[in-house]
Amino acid sequence: MALLLFWSCVKSNQEKNGDYNQKDEDDQHQSWKDYGGGPDQSKYVDFNQITRSNVKDLEVAWFYPTGDNKIYQFNPIIVDNYMYVLAKDNSLVALNATTGEEIWIHSGLSGMARRGINYWESKDGEDKRLIFQINNYLQEIDARTGKSILSFGKNGLVDLRQGLGRDPNTLSRAQSGTPGKIFEDLILLGSGTGESYMSSPGYLRAFNVVTGELVWTFHTIPQPGEYGYDTWPKDAHKYAGGVNTWGEISVDEKRGIAYYPLGSPTYDYYGADRVGSNLFGNSILALDIRTGKRIWHFQTVHHDLWDYDLTAAPQLITVDHEGKKIDAVAVVSKNGFVYVFDRSTGEPLWPIEERPVPQSEVSGEQTWPTQPFPTVIPPASRQEMEKSDLNPVFLSKEEKLEWENKWDSLQHGLFMPPSDIKETLAMPGAVGGVNWGNTAANPDKGILYVISINWPSLYERLVPLDTIQKRNKIAQTQSASSEEIYLQNCAACHGKDHSGIVGPSLVNIKERLNFKDFEQILISGRGDMPSFSQLDSLEMKSLYNYLSELKGKPNIMREVVDQQVEKPLGPVVAAGGAPGGLETRKLENSGGRHGAPYPLGVDVPDKRLYLNGWGLGVPYIIDPPWSEIMAYDLNTGDLKWKRPLGEDLEAKKKGFNDTGMLRAQRNGMVVTSTGLLFSTSKDGKIRAFDADNGKELWRADLPKGTEGLPAMYVENGKQYLVVTATSPFSFGRGNENSSSQKDDTQGGYVVFSLPGSNN
Known part of the structure; x- marks a missing residue:
């Protein structure tokens, strides 16, 4: 009776909200209305x-x-001969998908989630909406007119920083760069949380598409009485962060199940304040979409210390396995492993073994003694680097000799934890292996396609927080030069010459970003870039001026004049998001990279340890291939074929072919x-x-x-x-x-x- 009542309420709510568009499962491969093509990604x-x-x-x-x-x-989506793209200084543009002619432009949407948007329409086709995240809000635009829908949420806004169990004024990040997924009348969202201590918790949420009402929340850092609470210290949900889906959600419409790839807990590289296996960190999690209830999960890394997020779309495939047809889900991680499960039960199709791994000797750290190793299926990326693998392409003879001499002082190996005594080489590194966008499938034939990159990370020694703060002190005073601020905070990823290493080139940045956009990125972070909200407004202005100058160095006290962005040419129907959604919230006590103070009354370590930098600046030390594309036959578990993806022109000039590409994540x-x-x-x-x-x-x-x-x-x-x-x-x-x-x-x-x- 209760079940019948539940379904009656669901149906009533659907009718009340204008009904929903339940796509035919057979139709999802006949269009590209969703990010990633269809619900199954x-x-x-x-x-x-x-x-x-x-x-x-x-x-x-x-x-x-x-x-x-x-x-x-941006991944364009196409509906009824409308193609929706992001262009013209962060404007959402509707194009004629046959000719490319502009239909309408909604300009001035700076801060929109960069990888895509969602499309929803009512069953009768009268209500068509584009749904997106922008500046930590959820907003909607009418898909036909291009104008904001102000009946959604509160005057067109749903604040994504609300309802996370923290003071919203301390949260710098709540939206994901990936758009989420539509199911019936729900929008399913993950989030981007940052990497620091005391970052946002990565709770999974579903909102009503028409009203903006929060329908359910799944606590990925469990609260008292919830499954997995005992895998964390007492009250960890009050301060622990991360465990978020910042990547791609896949949906089985027939079963009403969503599959979430979850990232690591924060802080990423030292877990003395989160002793335990830390569910649901680094897990593939299957939830009942209508209720948000857990159906099953599998944790791919226990107590992660390597930033081995799951982020690529879980692939929903049907395979012939031991004489039976099985609907399966395949998940590939940044650690390079391929995991395959029964889609309904979570049972692995091939054994996954818990094997002993190296243990940490860092005070306060309690490494998990084993990690899960898939059997049968070969990994998608390299998981070890030896001295003989040093790059003959881009290392000079002197550099190669330097690395060879340094090699024996490094600790390295899969699941080798960071040290406070030695530098640690991780392979794959924090952005190696398989990332968002890097999986696809022929779902009915059981074939999985993967793009992977071979990218090591080099981690400096873990040091106490006060040591980091002392190093940064000079760069965080008004007397510091702009160049010192840049070298201390930015050069590791963007290069001493600003030309880009891991991060993009910052040359001519003023042509790409006005100061408000630049400030928002520093406060909130973006993509793989962490937040630098420990810099104050004066330092951010100084840094912006420094990067904007073609010659000479600006005075730190020089005022920044915000660029006035003109409306783009073309059929502009609206500008800016819903009223009130463009402001940058002034953070209170967020603590920047190093985290805010712990809440009163929680039992936490006396000190935190931290890596000075993110270990991302040395992808060039490993020999090619650096990026590869491959196919797996998951009916048998075999690797069908594999080949390098891309040609590095600098390597080709040196006589090296089939190298793939460095930094080939996206x-x-x-x-x-x-x-x-x-x-x-x-x-x-x-x-x-x-x-x-x-x-x-x-x-x-x-x-x-x-x-x-x-x-x-x-x-x-x-x-x-x-x-x-x-x-x-x-x-x-x-x-x-x-x-x-x-x-x-x-x-x-x-x-x-x-x-x-x-x-």
Whole structure:
């Protein structure tokens, strides 16, 4: 009776809210209405026009320039001949998907989640909405008119910092860079929390699409009485952070189950204040979408100390396993392992063994004694680096000798914990292995496609917090030069010459960001970049001026004049988000990178340890290949094929071929029913491979580099492929990198099709 009453209430609420669009499961591969293609995130399309035999004939059908020089990671979505893209100084633009003609522009949406948006329509098709995160709010735009929907939430806003069990004024980050997922009348969201002590908790939430009302919350850091509470210290939910889905959620519409890949707890590299295995950190978690209740989970890393998040989309596939058809889910981690489970029960298809791993000798740290190792299925990336693997391409003889002499003083190996005595080389590193956008599938055939990168991290010794603060003291005073602030906080990722190493080039930054945008990024962080909210407003202004100057060094007391952003040319129907959603909240006691004080009354260690830096600056020390694309047959657990992805032009000049690309995280794929696998790469090319054997069948040059996911769609009987190409090219190890040169080429959205009429 209670169950019947529950379903009656659900149905009543759906009718009250204008009903919902329950997609036919068979239809999800016939369009690209969602980030990642469809609810299952397979990036698979059942289109038959582009085949192995004619893919070589693909040509540019039309090109839409972004009208600026910003870097966009946006995955376009296409609905009823409308293509929605991000362009023109962070404007949401609706294009005619057949011709590229602008239909409307909603300008001034700075702070929008960069990787994509969500689309929802009512069952009768009268109500069509675009749903997105911006400046830690959830907002909506009418998909036909481009205007904000002010009936959603409170005057068009849902504050994502509310309801997390913390003072919202202490939270700098609550939105994810990835758009979430739609199911019926719900929008499912993860979050971005930052990496520091006392960062936001990564609770999973579902909101009503029409009203903005919070429907349910799942506490990924369990509270008293909840499953997993005993895997943390008492009251850890009051101060622990992370354990968030900042990557890609996959949905099984038939079962009503959502699969969440969860990241590590924070602080990432020292866990004395979070003794235990720390559920649901680093877990694949299956939730009942309508209730938010846990169905099953599997933790891939216990008490993570390496930032081995799960972030790539879980792939929902059907396999022949031991004589039975099994609906499975495949998950690939930043640690390189491939895990495969029964989708309904969470049972592994092949044994996963708990094996002893190196233990920490750092005071206060309690490493977990074992870690889970999948068997049968080969890992997707390299998991160890030896002295013989030092890079012959980009290390000079002197550098190679220096590293060889240094090698014996390093500790290294899979699951080797950071030390307070020695430097630690982690392989894969914190951004190695498999990341967002890097998985796809042919779901009915049980074939998994993966892009991985081989990127080591070098971690300095762990030191007490006061040591870090003393190092930063000079750079955090008004008497410090702008250059000192930059070298202390930014150079490890962006290079001493600002040309970019792990992070992008900062040359000519004033052309890409006004000061308000720059300040927001420093306060909140973005993508892989942590928050630097310990810098005060004067220091942020000084840093911005320093990066904006072509010659000389500005005086630290010089005032920054905010750039006035003009409305873009074209059919602008609105500007800015919903009223009240653009302000930068002044944080109170957030503690910046190092975390706020612990709450009163909790039992925590006397001191915190911290790494000075994030260990991301040495990808060039390992020999190629640096990035690879591969296919797994999960009916058998075999690796079908593997090949390097991309060509580094600096390496090629030195006589090295098939190297793949350094820093090749942000790539995506499209799989077709005609046996093609399309993939982007960091060398500014789009390629098509034979999905069965990995043979390259076609490639095309793009005007700029590309980040994020391509998309494929059919309109008016014609099949199209669209690629976002807005990033500077990046070759070599960074210093000789061509992205350090000013590039006036216009980036934008490149649309390919077979020859013939596009009308």
